[in-house]
Amino acid sequence: MTSKPIVVQVVVDKPLAQGFDYLWDAQKLGKLPAIGHVVEVPFARSKIVGLVSKVSSHSEYDLAKLKAVERLAPLPPFDPALLRLMNFASQYYIHALGETILPVIPQMWKKADDWEKIPEKLASAEKKNKKKIDAVPEGLITQDQLNPNQQMALQQLVANGEKEKQFRAILLQGQTGSGKTAVFLNWLTSIFNDESAQVLLLVPEINLTPQLERRVSAYFPDKKMAVLHSGVSEKKRGVAWYEAMTGKAQIILGTRLAALTPMPNLRAIVVDEEHDPSYKQQDGTRYSARDLAIWRAHDQKIPILLSSATPSLETWLAAQSGRYEYIRLDQRAQGASLPSVHLINTRDPQSQFSPGDADAPKEKSLITKTLANAISKSLAEKKQSLILINRRGYAPVLSCSACNWLSKCTQCSTYTVMHKAGALGKRSVLSCHHCGLVKPIPHFCPDCGNADLKTLGHGTQKLEDAIEQMWPKARVLRVDTDSSRKSKGAETLFQEIHEGNVDIVVGTQMIAKGHDYQNIGLVAVLDADSRLYSADFRAAERLFAQLVQVAGRAGRSGTSGEAGGDIYIETQYPESPVFQYLLRHDVDGFLAFTAAEREEAKLPPYSYQALIHAEGKSLDKAIQFLNELKARMRNRGMITKELKIYDPVPKPVMRVAGSERAQLLIESGNRKLLQEALEMIDQELRQDSTGRISKTSHIRWLVERDPIAI
Numbered sequence: 001m002t003s004k005p006i007v008v009q010v011v012v013d014k015p016l017a018q019g020f021d022y023l024w025d026a027q028k029l030g031k032l033p034a035i036g037h038v039v040e041v042p043f044a045r046s047k048i049v050g051l052v053s054k055v056s057s058h059s060e061y062d063l064a065k066l067k068a069v070e071r072l073a074p075l076p077p078f079d080p081a082l083l084r085l086m087n088f089a090s091q092y093y094i095h096a097l098g099e100t101i102l103p104v105i106p107q108m109w110k111k112a113d114d115w116e117k118i119p120e121k122l123a124s125a126e127k128k129n130k131k132k133i134d135a136v137p138e139g140l141i142t143q144d145q146l147n148p149n150q151q152m153a154l155q156q157l158v159a160n161g162e163k164e165k166q167f168r169a170i171l172l173q174g175q176t177g178s179g180k181t182a183v184f185l186n187w188l189t190s191i192f193n194d195e196s197a198q199v200l201l202l203v204p205e206i207n208l209t210p211q212l213e214r215r216v217s218a219y220f221p222d223k224k225m226a227v228l229h230s231g232v233s234e235k236k237r238g239v240a241w242y243e244a245m246t247g248k249a250q251i252i253l254g255t256r257l258a259a260l261t262p263m264p265n266l267r268a269i270v271v272d273e274e275h276d277p278s279y280k281q282q283d284g285t286r287y288s289a290r291d292l293a294i295w296r297a298h299d300q301k302i303p304i305l306l307s308s309a310t311p312s313l314e315t316w317l318a319a320q321s322g323r324y325e326y327i328r329l330d331q332r333a334q335g336a337s338l339p340s341v342h343l344i345n346t347r348d349p350q351s352q353f354s355p356g357d358a359d360a361p362k363e364k365s366l367i368t369k370t371l372a373n374a375i376s377k378s379l380a381e382k383k384q385s386l387i388l389i390n391r392r393g394y395a396p397v398l399s400c401s402a403c404n405w406l407s408k409c410t411q412c413s414t415y416t417v418m419h420k421a422g423a424l425g426k427r428s429v430l431s432c433h434h435c436g437l438v439k440p441i442p443h444f445c446p447d448c449g450n451a452d453l454k455t456l457g458h459g460t461q462k463l464e465d466a467i468e469q470m471w472p473k474a475r476v477l478r479v480d481t482d483s484s485r486k487s488k489g490a491e492t493l494f495q496e497i498h499e500g501n502v503d504i505v506v507g508t509q510m511i512a513k514g515h516d517y518q519n520i521g522l523v524a525v526l527d528a529d530s531r532l533y534s535a536d537f538r539a540a541e542r543l544f545a546q547l548v549q550v551a552g553r554a555g556r557s558g559t560s561g562e563a564g565g566d567i568y569i570e571t572q573y574p575e576s577p578v579f580q581y582l583l584r585h586d587v588d589g590f591l592a593f594t595a596a597e598r599e600e601a602k603l604p605p606y607s608y609q610a611l612i613h614a615e616g617k618s619l620d621k622a623i624q625f626l627n628e629l630k631a632r633m634r635n636r637g638m639i640t641k642e643l644k645i646y647d648p649v650p651k652p653v654m655r656v657a658g659s660e661r662a663q664l665l666i667e668s669g670n671r672k673l674l675q676e677a678l679e680m681i682d683q684e685l686r687q688d689s690t691g692r693i694s695k696t697s698h699i700r701w702l703v704e705r706d707p708i709a710i
Contacts, residue, residue: 108238176552383521
C-alpha cells in the first residue's frame with residue numbers, strides 16, 4: 001500500500017496573495033512538516049526561502065507537476081501565537097502573508113547554503129558570550145528605594161496582575177524624570193516568578209537601547225538578554241533572534257522589528273515612549289509595532305504596559321475611558337521641580353542683539369540675545385546646555401544672490417542640503433536627504449556664473465560653528481546622524497555627555513528622547529515653528545510631545561526643593577496652544593484640547609484612515625491611476641456617507657529618486673467598513689497587476705492602514 005503524498009503550501013517574500021504547493025519528502029528532509037517551518041524551495045529559475053503555511057495530502061494541481069521542498073532550516077517551527085499575529089498583520093495591513101512574515105527572519109537564516117554551518121556559528125557565539133564582559137550594569141533602584149509615588153504605582157501593577165492569564169493594557173503616564181523605568185523594571189521582577197518567562201521591551205530608537213540594556217542588566221543579571229535592532233550585525237541579530245525563538249533569551253530588547261520576534265514563553269510586554277512615531281514602519285508592511293504589540297498581548301492574554309510622559313491621543317483616550325488601566329507619576333523621582341519654560345518671541349526686537357551690544361557676535365547671531373545670556377549663565381554655573389535644532393547639515397539650501405538659483409535635487413522635488421567637510425566626505429558637499437544623492441558644491445552658479453553663492457537657513461553644523469565662535473572656551477559637541485555614523489558612534493557621544501566632558505550639546509531630535517542626563521541645566525529649542533505649521537494634522541501633537549521630552553532632559557538629577565532647570569523656546573507664535581499648555585506643563589489639558597479639535601473635525605482617533613500610494617515616471621499617470629480607482633469604487637457603490645474617498649493629490653514630497661508620487665485618502669468612522677473597502681481595493685488592483693505594479697500603466701501601488709503622515 002503506497003503512503004499518501006505530503007503537500008505543503010509555502011508563502012514567499014513576494015507581493016503575491018497566494019501560497020505555492022510543493023511536495024514534502026519526509027525521508028530526505030528528516031522529519032514531517034509543520035506549519036511555521038522555514039524551508040528552501042525552487043521558485044521560477046532560482047531557489048528561495050519561504051515558510052510552510054499549510055500541510056495536506058492533496059493539491060488542486062497535478063501532483064506530478066509539483067516541485068519538492070529542497071531543504072529544511074535548522075529551526076523549530078514558528079510558534080502558533082506568532083503565526084496568529086502574522087496572519088492578523090497580513091490581513092489588517094493588506095499585505096501578503098509571505099511579505100509580512102519573511103522580512104522578520106534575519107538574513108543569517110535566509111541563506112540556505114549556510115544552514116549547515118549555523119550550528120558552528122551558534123557554538124562560537126556561545127563561547128564568545130561566556131568570555132565577554134558585558135556593559136557595566138547601572139541604575140539599579142530596588143523596590144525599597146522607590147519614592148512613595150513610585151511604590152504606589154508598582155503596587156497597582158502587581159496587585160492587579162495577580163490573576164493568571166489575563167489581558168491587561170496599562171498606561172503608565174509620568175512626568176519626565178519621574179522614574180517610570182524603575183517602576184516597570186521592578187514590576188518585571190514579579191513576572192519572572194515564572195522561571196521560563198520571556199518579556200519584550202520595545203524602545204523607539206536604536207540610540208536608547210544601550211542605556212536601557214545597562215539598566216536591565218543591573219536588575220536581571222542572571223537573565224539572558226537578546227538585543228534586536230537594525231544596528232546589530234547580521235550574525236549577532238541572527239543568534240539573538242534564535243535565542244528568543246528557542247526561549248533561551250528571556251529578555252528581548254529592541255526597536256519596532258523586535259515586536260514580531262518569535263517568543264514561545266512571552267509573559268509581558270513593555271512599550272517605552274509609546275507615543276513615538278518611530279514605532280510605525282515606513283516601508284514594506286507599514287505596521288505599527290505598538291498596535292501589534294497590543295494585539296499580541298490581547299491574543300496571548302498577557303499584560304502590556306505603555307509608558308510615556310506624553311501619551312499618544314489614542315492611548316490617552318483609551319485610559320480616560322477605562323479601556324486601559326491608568327497609572328500616573330506626577331512628581332520627579334528625586335523631588336526636583338519641573339523645568340521653567342521661557343518663550344522667546346523672535347519678532348520682539350528686545351530679544352535680539354543690537355549693534356551696540358558689547359557681547360554681540362561679529363556676524364548675525366543664529367540665536368537670540370535672551371538665549372545667549374541664559375547659556376552664558378549656565379556655563380558660569382558649570383551646568384551643561386542642550387540646544388535642539390531639527391535640521392542636520394550646515395544649511396538647508398545654497399542660493400545665488402544674482403539670479404535666485406537654488407540647490408534643487410535633480411531627482412527629487414526638494415533641495416540638496418550643504419554639509420561641511422568631514423560629515424559625508426573629505427570635502428564640503430550638497431546632499432539630498434531623500435534619495436541620498438551627493439555632489440560637490442559648485443564654485444559658481446550653474447545658471448548665471450556668479451561666484452557669490454550664499455547659504456540660506458542653518459542646521460546643526462552651522463550652529464555648532466556659531467556657538468564655538470561665541471563661547472570659544474566652551475567644549476561643544478554635535479550629536480546627529482552625521483556625527484554618529486561610525487560603529488557605536490552615538491553611544492560614545494552620549495557617554496561624553498554623561499561623563500561631563502561637554503559644556504554645550506548641539507543636536508537633532510536624537511538628543512531629546514529618553515536619555516537620563518544628570519547635569520543639564522538648560523535646554524533650548526530653535527526653529528520650533530517649522531514643525532508647528534504643517535499640512536499634517538498631527539504636527540502640533542508631535543511638536544508638543546517633543547518639547548515636553550526635550551524639556552525633561554533639564555534638571556533631572558535635582559533633589560527635593562531644587563529648581564528643575566530651564567527650557568527656552570524660540571518662536572514667532574508664543575500664543576499658540578502648544579506653547580501655552582507647555583508653559584503650565586499641562587499634558588492632559590493639551591490632549592483634551594486636541595481631542596476636542598479632532599472630534600469636531602472627525603479626524604483620527606474619531607475616524608479611521610488609509611492611503612493608497614501610487615508612483616511612476618509621470619505624476620499625471622499616477623493621478624490618473626488613482627482617479628480610475630476612485631471611479632471603479634464609485635461604480636461599485638462604495639462611496640457613501642460612511643466611507644469617504646477623497647480626490648487624489650500629489651504627495652508633500654512629490655518626486656523622490658526620479659519617481660513621481662501621488663496618494664488617495666480613504667476615511668470612515670467604521671473600522672470594519674474601511675477594512676472591507678481596502679480588501680476590495682486590493683483585489684481590484686491585483687487583477688491588473690504583477691505583484692504591485694499595474695500591467696497597463698506600470699504604476700507601483702501600495703495600501704497603507706492608519707498612516708501617521710499624510
